[in-house]
Amino acid sequence: MAEYFRSRNLPVPRELERNFLTDWRRLGTIVVVMAVLYIGLQITGIDTSRANLGYWFSVLGQLVNFDFSIMTPQNEFETFWETAGGQMIVTIFLGIIATAMSIVIALPLSFLGARNIMTGNPITAAIYGIVRVIFTVVRSIDVLIVVILSSILFGLGNAAGVFALAFHNIGVLGKLYSEAIEGIDPGPGEAITATGADRFQVIWTAVLPQIVNPFISFTIYRLDANVRLAPILGLVGGGGIGQLLFFTINLLQYRKAGLIIFLIILTVAVMDFVSAQVRRRLI
Amino acid sequence: MRIEHLSKVYPNGTRALDDVSLDIHRGEFVVLIGLSGSGKSTLLRCINRLVEPTSGRIVFDGVDMTRVRGGELRRMRRRIGMIFQQFNLVRRSSVFANVLSGRLGSRPLWRTLAMRPTTDDVALAFENLGRVGIVDKAYSRADALSGGQQQRVGIARALMQRPDVMLADEPVASLDPATSHSVMKYLEEINRKDGITVVCSLHFLSLARRYGTRVIALKDGRVAFDGKPAEIDERRFKEIYGEDAVEVEIGVGATAEERAAAEAAIATEAAMRAHLETLDTH
Numbered sequence: 001m002a003e004y005f006r007s008r009n010l011p012v013p014r015e016l017e018r019n020f021l022t023d024w025r026r027l028g029t030i031v032v033v034m035a036v037l038y039i040g041l042q043i044t045g046i047d048t049s050r051a052n053l054g055y056w057f058s059v060l061g062q063l064v065n066f067d068f069s070i071m072t073p074q075n076e077f078e079t080f081w082e083t084a085g086g087q088m089i090v091t092i093f094l095g096i097i098a099t100a101m102s103i104v105i106a107l108p109l110s111f112l113g114a115r116n117i118m119t120g121n122p123i124t125a126a127i128y129g130i131v132r133v134i135f136t137v138v139r140s141i142d143v144l145i146v147v148i149l150s151s152i153l154f155g156l157g158n159a160a161g162v163f164a165l166a167f168h169n170i171g172v173l174g175k176l177y178s179e180a181i182e183g184i185d186p187g188p189g190e191a192i193t194a195t196g197a198d199r200f201q202v203i204w205t206a207v208l209p210q211i212v213n214p215f216i217s218f219t220i221y222r223l224d225a226n227v228r229l230a231p232i233l234g235l236v237g238g239g240g241i242g243q244l245l246f247f248t249i250n251l252l253q254y255r256k257a258g259l260i261i262f263l264i265i266l267t268v269a270v271m272d273f274v275s276a277q278v279r280r281r282l283i
Numbered sequence: 284m285r286i287e288h289l290s291k292v293y294p295n296g297t298r299a300l301d302d303v304s305l306d307i308h309r310g311e312f313v314v315l316i317g318l319s320g321s322g323k324s325t326l327l328r329c330i331n332r333l334v335e336p337t338s339g340r341i342v343f344d345g346v347d348m349t350r351v352r353g354g355e356l357r358r359m360r361r362r363i364g365m366i367f368q369q370f371n372l373v374r375r376s377s378v379f380a381n382v383l384s385g386r387l388g389s390r391p392l393w394r395t396l397a398m399r400p401t402t403d404d405v406a407l408a409f410e411n412l413g414r415v416g417i418v419d420k421a422y423s424r425a426d427a428l429s430g431g432q433q434q435r436v437g438i439a440r441a442l443m444q445r446p447d448v449m450l451a452d453e454p455v456a457s458l459d460p461a462t463s464h465s466v467m468k469y470l471e472e473i474n475r476k477d478g479i480t481v482v483c484s485l486h487f488l489s490l491a492r493r494y495g496t497r498v499i500a501l502k503d504g505r506v507a508f509d510g511k512p513a514e515i516d517e518r519r520f521k522e523i524y525g526e527d528a529v530e531v532e533i534g535v536g537a538t539a540e541e542r543a544a545a546e547a548a549i550a551t552e553a554a555m556r557a558h559l560e561t562l563d564t565h
Binding site for chain 2: 213
């Protein structure tokens, strides 16, 4: 193929000149990847020899053979809210409250973290930089780690879960909101400025109407994510149905655990569907 | 208004305006022409300080616009209306809200937040909507209107300021020829009837000739021509637009025939729009 170009005195395209088998860069890449995988297997010592397929299947059988006793109060001290159904509802609300708390903080901060709002003088530009760094740092700490820290502060339970979720969500929502503000059309703001309005009036009349929809969309997306995260937090001390799941697994009550897992899957599926529907209708 | 030795150098080194000096008198209809990038937009935006000039002065009614700051700047801006090529309406808000926003500068913040315009402002908004002929669209969303209608909303918004001067940055560049004329006619009307000084940048010389009382041509940030529209002949035209340029006539009212064609186009557009609306209601 390369001959075609050479015989006509044309430059040969680079991809034709290379030979797959002799290209040292490709060979080098393959060697490096193989080496990394080999070393990884050696030092992690992944050992599958103790796998017990028979026991696994018996547990799997118990997991799908739901024990419905956890759906109703078992003695006079238990109320509906201690049952699996009650705890599921509590967990959904943990997600909702955490989202609400994070909106209250992320919403005003997001304006300070939007470049197009904050340019103009060095002080506001500095605030913009600081707010953006805060968002990134807050976002980069995984929720599970935050739960461990907040459960030291609040003790195990719902408070630890809610504050951890809210904390992480401030970083995520703040970034999403800020970027929505940065994506607006600057024209209307310019026009309102030209009428002699002050900065706040410009934001209120020209910026807000443009960001309402993206804000609602992002908020529902995060609400969905938080309700999905909330059950997991219970496993590390964040309260809610996750804690219940953690206890039943520790007590080897797999029939109860199976029902709880099913409830969580059901909730997540419903949330997913509802949030997709709502967001689609908004756009 | 007096512009003295105005220069603007953008941070990337572009010299958009280079020592521009002009006197603009009350009641004039000044048309700025020139190639893209010749500094028309920058000059207009320097006047109301949407762009900060690098050096020079703009004296408007005895006040140096380049020196005022904060509240004083906002008070001066209120006397200068502006309309834009891209209309710059808040697309998701109603026409009525957009027109009212022209009055923000004169009203306290709480009225903005509580969305409580004064009765006078509401009356003025409808008066101005009436002047540009779109009262029936008052509660439509701004982005539901055609380009020409959106530009008329832009004019109504600027009129809310009861301005002494109207700046227009390529107000018809996004519009078709027939609609361009209807928008230019509204500008002409506020110039003649209300005595509002108009400074308007345009691409088409034919429009400049038809509407302007004075034409200022910019070339590479300098004034290349300043005089009566009729004084622009073939030679001057080539000076402003370059040797290869050919003048394009845009459906202008130069001959009776063309005027009839333009009006027919407006009528057709109106009929089509009316038809589309009846379709919408079903």
